Amino acid sequence: MTTGTNCQILLIEKPTGKLGPEHFKLSEVAIPEPRDGEALLRVRYISLDAANRAWMHGATYRSAVEANTVMAGGGIAEVVSSRAEGLAPGDIVFADTGWQDYAALPAKHLTKMPKIEPLTYLLSVYGIAGLTAYFGLLDIGKPKAGETVVVSAAAGSVGSIVGQIAKIKGCRVVGIAGGKDKCDWLTSDLGFDAAVDYKDGALFKALRAAAPKGIDVYFDNVGGEILEACLPQMNNYGRIACCGAISQYDGAPSATGPRGVPGLIVVKRLVMQGFIVMDYMKERDRALADLQSWVASGQLKVEEDVIDGLENTPKALIGLLAGDNRGKRMVRV
Numbered sequence: 327m328t329t330g331t332n333c334q335i336l337l338i339e340k341p342t343g344k345l346g347p348e349h350f351k352l353s354e355v356a357i358p359e360p361r362d363g364e365a366l367l368r369v370r371y372i373s374l375d376a377a378n379r380a381w382m383h384g385a386t387y388r389s390a391v392e393a394n395t396v397m398a399g400g401g402i403a404e405v406v407s408s409r410a411e412g413l414a415p416g417d418i419v420f421a422d423t424g425w426q427d428y429a430a431l432p433a434k435h436l437t438k439m440p441k442i443e444p445l446t447y448l449l450s451v452y453g454i455a456g457l458t459a460y461f462g463l464l465d466i467g468k469p470k471a472g473e474t475v476v477v478s479a480a481a482g483s484v485g486s487i488v489g490q491i492a493k494i495k496g497c498r499v500v501g502i503a504g505g506k507d508k509c510d511w512l513t514s515d516l517g518f519d520a521a522v523d524y525k526d527g528a529l530f531k532a533l534r535a536a537a538p539k540g541i542d543v544y545f546d547n548v549g550g551e552i553l554e555a556c557l558p559q560m561n562n563y564g565r566i567a568c569c570g571a572i573s574q575y576d577g578a579p580s581a582t583g584p585r586g587v588p589g590l591i592v593v594k595r596l597v598m599q600g601f602i603v604m605d606y607m608k609e610r611d612r613a614l615a616d617l618q619s620w621v622a623s624g625q626l627k628v629e630e631d632v633i634d635g636l637e638n639t640p641k642a643l644i645g646l647l648a649g650d651n652r653g654k655r656m657v658r659v
C-alpha cells in the first residue's frame with residue numbers, strides 16, 4: 327500500500343467562453359490502490375495539448391471531459407506497483423493519467439515506453455506531437471521535393487516538427503505563426519524558408535509573397551481564417567492535411583467558413599483529408615526509426631517548453647491556447 331496524498335486538478339466547470347483559472351480547482355485525495363489488472367503510476371510529465379480544450383466541447387475521437395472530474399490529459403508516468411502482468415515497478419508508460427500526481431489504471435490502457443533520456447522526448451518528438459507531424463505530413467500531405475509546404479501553428483509542438491520534416495524532404499517550407507519572434511525563430515533556428523505572422527494583418531498577401539509558386543501541401547492545425555487564406559492559393563492537385571482547428575477551440579464563435587468549399591476543392595482537384603494519429607499506431611516503429619535518425623543527425627531540432635509544478639497546469643494550458651508556448655509544452659510533476 328502506498329500512503330500519502332495525491333494532488334489532482336479538477337475541471338469544476340466547462341467553459342462557455344474562454345478557458346480561465348476559475349474553471350479548475352486543486353484537490354487532495356489519498357493515493358489510489360491498484361486493483362487486479364491495474365498498475366499504480368507516479369506521473370512524471372503531463373502533456374499540454376490544444377486538444378485538451380477541444381475535449382471540453384463534447385465527445386470527439388474520445389469521450390468528453392466532464393465537470394467535477396480530474397482534468398484529462400496524456401502523461402508519461404513510472405510504475406510504482408503493479409497487479410498487472412507484464413508491468414513492473416520502474417517501467418515507464420504513456421497513458422491518459424489526467425492532471426494528478428498518481429493514477430491507478432488498467433494495464434490495457436497503458437503503453438509501455440522505452441527508457442530514453444531525456445524522458446521528455448517521449449511526449450515531444452517521439453510522442454503524439456512527432457507522430458502526428460510525421461504521419462499527417464507524409465501520409466496525407468505526400469510532399470515531393472521542390473514543392474511548397476505551408477504549416478499553421480508552425481511554432482507549436484506539431485507544426486515545428488512538420489516544417490522540419492518537410493525541409494528534410496526537400497520542400498520549400500512556409501510557417502504561419504503569431505508574432506515576429508516566433509517567425510524569426512522559425513527561419514533562423516529551424517530552417518524554414520519563410521514565415522508569416524498572421525497577427526500582423528494582410529495574411530493573404532503575406533502568404534502570396536512567401537509562397538510565390540502557390541501551395542502544394544497545407545498542413546492545417548488551425549482552420550478558420552487561415553485555412554480560408556490558404557485555399558485559393560493551393561496549386562492544382564494540392565493536398566490539405568486537416569490536423570486540428572485551434573482557432574475554434576477556445577470560445578470563438580462558430581466558424582461560418584471557410585469560403586471556397588467545395589468550389590475550390592473541385593476546380594483545383596484538391597484532396598482535403600482529416601486524420602487522427604491513433605489510427606497510425608501500428609506503423610509507429612517506422613516513424614520512430616526516421617525521427618530518431620533525424621534527431622541523431624541534427625536535421626530535426628527538438629524544442630520543448632517544460633513548466634514545473636502540477637498546480638501550474640491550468641495556467642500552462644490557458645497560455646498555450648493564447649500562443650505563449652514554443653515547441654512542445656508539458657508540465658513536470
Ligand SMILES: NC(=O)c1ccc[n+]([C@@H]2O[C@H](COP(=O)([O-])OP(=O)(O)OC[C@H]3O[C@@H](n4cnc5c(N)ncnc54)[C@H](OP(=O)(O)O)[C@@H]3O)[C@@H](O)[C@H]2O)c1
Nearest residue numbers: 375376479482483484503504547570571573601602603649
Ligand atoms: N489529428 C491528430 O491526431 C492530432 C494530434 C495531436 C494534435 N493535433 C492538433 O494539432 C494542432 C496543434 O496542437 P498542439 O497541441 O501541438 O498545440 P501547439 O501547436 O503546441 O500550440 C498551439 C498553438 O496554436 C496557436 N494558436 C492558438 N490560437 C490560434 C488561432 N486562433 N489561430 C492560429 N493559431 C492559433 C498558438 O500559436 P501562435 O502564437 O502561432 O498563435 C499556440 O502556440 C491542434 O489543432 C491539435 O488539435 C491533432
